[in-house]
Amino acid sequence: MPNSSYSENDDRRQHVNKPQKLLNSGKSFFASNSTIEDVISTSHHSKDFIQTRNQYIVERLKLVCLFFAISVPLSSLFDFIAFENVQAELLLVNRLILSCALIGLCQLIRRSNTVNMTRLVLTLSFLFPVLFYTATELSLTQTMAYRDIPLSFTLIPYLIVAMLGLFPLTLIGGIALLSVISLPLTILEYIQYSGNYAAVIDKLWLLVLFGGISLWLQSGQMVMLMKLYRESTIDSLTGLINRRVLIRQIEAISKNSNAVQKSFSIMMFDLDHFKRVNDTYGHMVGDQVLVKISSLLKWELRNSDVIARFGGEEFLVVMPHLELEQATHVALRVADVIRKSSVMTDQQQEVTFTTSIGVTQYIVDEPIAKLFKRVDDLLYQAKNQGRDRVENTPVLEPVELVAS
Template sequence: MVMHENINQVVRTVRHYLPDLWSTAAHSTSFQNTRSGYLRSRITLLSVVWGLLIILWIPLDLVFLSENQSAPIAIARFMLGCGLLMTAWHSHHHTKLYQSQWSLILLVIMINAFYIYCISVLDFPQAYSGAEYGYTLLPILHVAILTILPLTLKESLGLLAITALCQIGVDVKAQRLFTPEVMAGYWLQNVLALMVIWSQQSKLYMLMRLYRQATLDPLTGIYNRRMLLQLAQKSLEACEQNQQTFSVLLFDIDKFKRVNDTWGHGAGDDVLKRFTHFIQSQIRKTDLFGRYGGEEFILFLPNCDHQAAQDIANRMLDSIRSLNLDINAVSTQLRITSSVGISSLSHGDSLSSLIERADRALYECKDAGRDCARFHPLGYIYSQNERRKAVA
């Protein structure tokens, strides 16, 4: 019984994380930025270390290779080292995920081009001996270095394919593709590639878990307050820079305490999750939605003026009234309503002042009987400014 539960847990975990492990399509923008920083630091360090080691190996080539081989390979090493150091500089100064991905692709292409060039200088030998033997290990090294990176399965397979195609092309040119030694080498590399992929996926999975624990609300799966405000601040600054509008909708589920008192906290948790799912289904990809605390949620609307924000709020209120929430905890359906406080960006506003006005507008909704939306422009003074505790 215990083993059966463990197997089911593993299956659920794999099904939950598999789309994220396969590609970046399901990754949120904030997680892409987080992984970009993680990749950028490792690509930079890897490029610097490897670039220096490549250059430091030049004296050994000059000593152990023949004169007609050592000079061109030494020049190629120097050029590769400089290229890797330039890749490190580019990776360090560019923060977007696609820029980190291109830096990584460029790194893999450069090291494989170096491998092909060196083997061609060595005249595609049928058998390796002495100093030449070290060049047979380059494809294995190219596979092994990828183990330090948290890559998606699609990214990993693409990069490994570059190395595989280059090596196969070299072996075909040397007419030794199906020799026992080469086939044994391919078997070793396939085993190594599987271990590398496993390590990459483990790193990506752990990064996802740490990210979600640090940034997402554990009950609803949306942004927690800390992460939401960080992202909202960046979005607000971008809107101000581009002279775009920006609005805030602060939601409060009406009389939520009554749900907990009547049906239990399990039912209350189900209401929060169903409410969250509904709001997420109604918003744009550029909008930011998160849990502000308790039964309060915030929706940040970049490039949305006050009139559009009020229309959105009223439309959502109409939809919420007609919702029949399936509550697993009590095997029944509940109906809820919500109140919405609205504010929009004006000259001199900050994120905190926008939220404060939306909060005051929300209290006006409660004084007006709930199940409504109110907008507070900059400078608006609510007649009942003295806050009173809302009736649950």
């Protein structure tokens, strides 16, 4: 029987349609049809996609911060044309302060690009220019009428809002960022309110218009990024993650394991005589077998397990926080379920199949390539020993599957 620490999670297999289950199986919103919920929030996004999107935002954010850190002071040349010298000098000081702040944010995101740090820098990179505009306008209106301020300056907050469309944000994230940006502008309007509510409504309408455009652009970028990610990282037949994503995830798991000095286990599956299935029944039936195996793995394994299609008929599973003995019992159970399953051909022929499995435990600080080599050797050992069996490293004696 499986170890109790694994069995406690077995009841979760009865809820295979839960979003979290789909996340770890590599499907989630990366299935053939995305849903509106995936654009609204990140609750259905896999950790790997969140990291991929975060890196995309980081690279664009660094470029934007650097560009405006340079262009904002240069804009002071136009200030000396549009304003009096005293006002232009005030603007120059404010622009230099904003430029230094943007350079600081650029350096901050270079040193740390975690998801939370990216959110913070992204928020500040838009909030600082709005604060610059708010403080500058308050200063300018002390010496000149608002109607005399050049249009190029009064449009700054709307341009800032429109630039939010450069980033693939969810609707919730975009609205939250818009709210942060709008707060200083709301305070500014409250301070400057002179009873002309029509002018306030006009400004509010422009803000809503530009905000809606930016949200639409953000959603479009999110959908595009989802599509590109899905096509490059998800196996179209089984819906499982491919080897590229697996490597990233297992590197992250091993890094965490090294930090907490805890291990994990992996198992590699290879369908026995799969070529014979293709030759006898055709490749369409072979595809049905692969889909069936992937469905069984998603059903039998925990939400925290990472399942990937490693090769043609090879699958690899990473089991965080499981030692070899526990992982071996899991492999035995999964292999037994696979052996008892089948698919039907169009001619109503029942096709059964078995699998050979290699199981091993990660050794803290060992290279991932060495871990893969060891589990691959164990898999071929299982095949050479007669197939339909589980082989593990010497912590346990090799266990042969016995038909019930």
